[in-house]
Amino acid sequence: MTAALLVLISVLCIYILYRELSIRRLSDELEEILESCMLGEFNKRMFLPGRDRLSRVINRINNVAEITEQRIKKLEEEKIRWQSLLRGLSDAVLLVDEEDRVEIVNDTFLQEFNLKERDVRERLYSEAIREPVLIELIERARTTGLTQRGNIINEDTDRVFRATVYPVRLNHSTNIMVILRDITERKEVERLKRDFIANVSHELKTPITNIKGYVETLIEELSPECRDSLEFLRVIHKNTQRMERLVLDLIQLSSIESGAIRIEKREIGLKDFLKEVTEEFRKAAEQKGLAMSMSLEDEQEVIRADPLRLKQILSNLIDNAIKFTEKGSVVVGAFREDSLLILFVQDTGIGIPKKYIPRLGERFFRVDPSRSRELGGTGLGLAIVKHLVNAHGWRMEIESREASGTRVSIIVSEDG
Template identity: 40%
Template sequence: MKGSIFVKIFTSFLFVILLISTSIASFAVKRIKSHYIDTLSSDLKKISYPLSLSIKPLIEQRRFSELDSLVKSIGRETNIRITVIATDGTVLADSKKDPSLMENHGTRPEVIQALSKGYGETIRYSTTMQKKMLYVAIPLKTNGKIIGILRLSLFLSDIEHLLSNLSRDMICMILIITALSLLGAYFLAKGFSDPIRELVSVSNRLALGDFSAKASIQRKDELGKLASSFNEMGERIKKLFERVRLKQEELIAILSSLSEGLIVIDGNGRIELSNRSFDKIVGDSSQGRFYREVLRDSGLIKCVEKAVNEKRTVTKEVELNDKLFLISITPMVSENKFIVVLHDITEFKAIEKIKKDFVINASHELRTPLTAIKGYVETLEDEVQGEAKTYLKIIRKHTERIINIVKDLLTLAEIEEKGLDTSLKDIYLKGFLENVVKIFRPRAEEKGLELKFTAQCNPVIKGDPFKLEQVFVNLIDNAIKYTEKGEVSILLREENGYAVVEVIDTGIGIPKEYIPRIFERFYVVDKSRSRKLGGTGLGLSIVKHVVLLHGGKIEVESEPGKGSKFIVRLPVNS
């Protein structure tokens, strides 16, 4: 109750009312007192002038005894203290005291003012009467010469008594007004706080999930509108919660039906959510446990740690319970959580192996008869003349193309199966590329192309010389093959810890929509042109595999009609 809005409003009203009432009372008393004193001063001043006419002759004639009697007589009738003072401060007559017993009044403020300014007025404590008094003094002049001072005074006790009664009456009035104001403030504060208290109660019920709670405030002011809006908000929240509940149930159903294993790991490494497929993979319930307890494979745990530390998606193939899984760990952008998905690729890998084995076996089986066919065709070409020789050339051309395809298939299968040779060598790229470029100079000159090689540095990399030679042979071969005029340039430079080799041509270029697929097996942009030039559709696939095996990257920039640029980045020896 202490911090309630009712107490705050009521206390504020109380403070304001008391402040205003006190200020008005204080100001009124001061103004009344000031006005009353000003009025008395004016009255005393008016009385002093006619009185001075009776006093001046007695002073001139030095009839001080008669003067004192006159002053005392007038003082009794008017209840005003009258004092006549000589210019040297000697008291000549006084209506209350014996002037002979009174001290010199020359230093009194009102006397000094009357002598210097022609009129004196002051309120001070009287040492003679032992009371606070109001004094008014005027000079008594004859022929322009001051012969004395006439001083009139009144006791302020009468004024203070009057003001005391007035203050008491005002205090009573203020208390009555304050009581009435506070009564009004009470009802006003209550009328304001009760609806708010009801809204707080309803909001607490809503927070606890009671969406049937309604505010029953029937008013036409802003609080009534607030209650109406609050009830409408409650209805909307109810509908939203219902929608969220349905979505959550739908999501749980989807997650449960997924064949892929899925878990969500929180920032502390605890599994916050898991589906049935994941629990089936690990053979136990995993929700609420730490992922290290559940994922007992060291390779899998390292993948999760890498994703957590680097805050990026990590993908890797792992083996769990005699099955192969493609694991993907992805950080959630909005929260410090990670989604781990395990996709069973055992069957896919088995099919892939069957396909690879088939390609390898078929390639090996085709290699011998194709070589024999080529040999017989070459023999027949020497003996046959006329139109038959043309047919033999066509047979030889297509036989060579099939042999090249078989050769590339075997190369690709070998790269995928064996990877890189463990005994990698230091390769000085400048000399290495110069030797590759020399192979193609005669062919470039034959087509009228300028073949240029520029080396800005001589970086050293670790790699397989034979496989890397295949990379640059394929790239330069393609550049010359698809360039009819202009030049083919090879540029070697170093950038951010990578050796960068650019193979640039001024050939036909590649349309933008085909660039993402050019590294796929058997994919060619212009099939008729590729067949005509003897392309197999496997060269760029081999290039990409070799570059990736060396920890590098390959990019393509191309524009139809202007040429292409293949950029190979290989990590430099540190």
Template identity: 30%
Template sequence: MKKWSFKGPLLFKLTALVLVVTLLSVGVTTFFVARLAQRSLEIKAREQLRADAQLLSLILDEADTDGTQDRQALAERVASLEETTGRTIRVVDASGQVVAGSTPSGFRLDDYFAVFSDLEGGAVLQVLLPKSEVSMSRGIAEGALIITVVVAASSMAVAYVVNRSITIPIYDLLGLVRKMQERKFGRMVLVRSTDEIGQLGRAFNELSEVLDDLFATIRNREGQLDTILSSMDDSVIAVNMRRDIILANRAAADLWDLPENGIGQNIFEATRHEELTRILEKTMDSGETFTNEVRLRPGSERTIAITSSPLQDPRGRIQGAVAVMRDVTSLRHLEQMRQEFVSNVSHELRTPLTSIKGFVETLLNGHLDDKQLLERFLNIIKAETDRMIALINDLLDLSRIEGGKLRFNKAAVDMKKVFDDTVLLLQSKAEDKQITLQNNIYDPIIVEGDEKLLRQVALNLVDNGVKYTPEGGRVWIEAEQGLDSVEFIVADTGVGIASEHLDRIFERFYRVDKGRARQTGGTGLGLAIVKHIIDRHKGTIAIESRVGKGTKIRITLKKMN
């Protein structure tokens, strides 16, 4: 069954209610007043009938109501009295017959007020008055109706004014509440009275001020939190117990390629990463913190460290989980490089030390008198010692360059002269292998840099070209000038480098062919030192090579203004 409800403005409701109550009150009052007036009229009518009956009985007692010769006179007398009094008069004899008076058509005694009076001779006088004549007049009814209308209109006007004084503040409060729903706080309502509604208005004004301050504080904290989260390099994602994302900073959106409307999405649907989803679920189920490292995507080299912690309310109930993620790919790569570095240094030092120890033990076992063998072993020991010294010096140079401890003397450097001196220094070494070594830079080229470090670069690159070029090959230097920089090219027709090695060729101790590198006396640090020196000069270095065809190394340096 549908529940009945009265819809409409409050002012209309209250005014209509007052009108209904007023009409009911006036109607009930009018009804009872009319009843009272009717009864008064009936009582008065009966009293008048009694008085008339007594008077008429005295008059009629003088007539002989039983005499047949006087009945005509009696009838005339009764008719005359009816006309005079306006009453219906009947004389009934002892047998119940009407001997005088009129009987209206359709006569029913119940429709009349009747008073009976005994006459002489056993006759009865009946004085009748129709009940329809004993009622309020039309004028009285119309007056009552007019009074009712006037009272109702006055009540409605008064009710409208009073109700309006009540509903206007309520409408103002309703508007204030709607503004609060729109998060527009600090609005006030006009307080027009000191009664309960006025007190309610003041309370709402105070509430609006408190909420304005509260939400201002919340907005400030949200802004600070957003600023902190946005400026974090670490990715942060929080989920609720339904596994829906409730927070994600910019780093997380970039890391997982989250859509703009990612908030509210399921964590797995948004990231498509089973391991991240599993760690968050495990945290919510157990309420413990977990740490793990995962691959960003299957087959990807990027490593992500995830720390997942539970989100708890003030009562300690788990509401979700938050994951802080950091890309540790570079860190793991550095750790791997450190491990390889320690292993390589240990290996590079152990090999010559083992060789030296073996020769020394051989000599100590009774071969000191063999001068030819002694001289041969001592020369080998000297060569191994020189290789260890070169290795240690390269390590020290690399450490100083990487740590920024190497002094950088910026000046104008003529690279034509640097390469001329390098060619002159390595010319005899090239001639021993019948290698053509040429500097094809014919005019001075002045760059900005540290001459000592740039000479080390030139020597390393040209020396590598001579080392790894077979007999009868060719090594040359050339330059291509730009507007603000110069590209120097050290090229050879050597053995070349396979493409899979080119990305790691500038790493420390990285060798394409370790056996060949040791035979040529290399430490595996030369190109790493070159790259760091070029980086220190804010230049670039690149390598091109084909196996069996040769190698080209390009370095770009800034021209001197």
């Protein structure tokens, strides 16, 4: 009996010792696997036969490791595909992480700006990039949460890039994506086209003026009995006037774009200035049955602007408003919003479809070409306004609804 009890105790001790050693071995293996996982290695496994609870836990750990390993492989493959795609892009691409460090940069970006990846990756973008305009666009995109666009000129190569900078949500953080498209050739073509149009316009100005003068003389000298001849001459005169307006607008626009026109700002009292401009168009408005009015929040309001260019801006806007308004009113005014001065011209005209608003201000762009020609428009009025507004350092915004009217606002900078 005693011997049997001793044998039983011995077996029990051996079993306990075995279990202890097994658990310790399993614990060591598990610790080794977990350390490997922490280092990003998920290829190690543990094997424990049986159906007990510990075996099930070990099997689940193996399953988790296997699933994680497969997902990491897929992510690595996806990363390689994206890197290949980025390398093949002709656009320069840069991604800035939430901490303002460069996370991704493609070869095109590095080549265009003569940079090395080791000098850019994981560095603050403000230190890695030497383009102040691009840095400002990134800062504005981060601050506003809105897409920013602008032109970047590489001073070393004289190449021009169109920059699009916008926030991107990745892994619960807000990154900034930068895409630069080389538009050097397009800009050169545009310059050549502008130069050609400017030269042709100057060449046409004198003969058109002469033709107009001869036609006016013939109209004055022909007797009233020559009705057919007078009618033909009036048609010629009308079309000559339209050509003259087009040529003068082209010459003016070319001068503005080339920087030949200087903006000389001085203080202007808005009350008298707006009254003078609106009075010049009152007769044209009344002939169409339109109410012409002025709205000024503060009659003592003063603006710093070039008087001649400001008059051109407002005159073009009022002229457009009257042309494209059949009934209702045209209002010219100014008010302050958050300390910014806003000039506006508002009408109750035909309005503009939303899809066309971004194109307003382009040369020769007309929403309805046939109607615009019928009304004598050149398609250059808003282009001239846009350039003069930019030359002042201001901003133009257009709001419109079809059949309800249009409002053009000029947001004047604080120093204006």
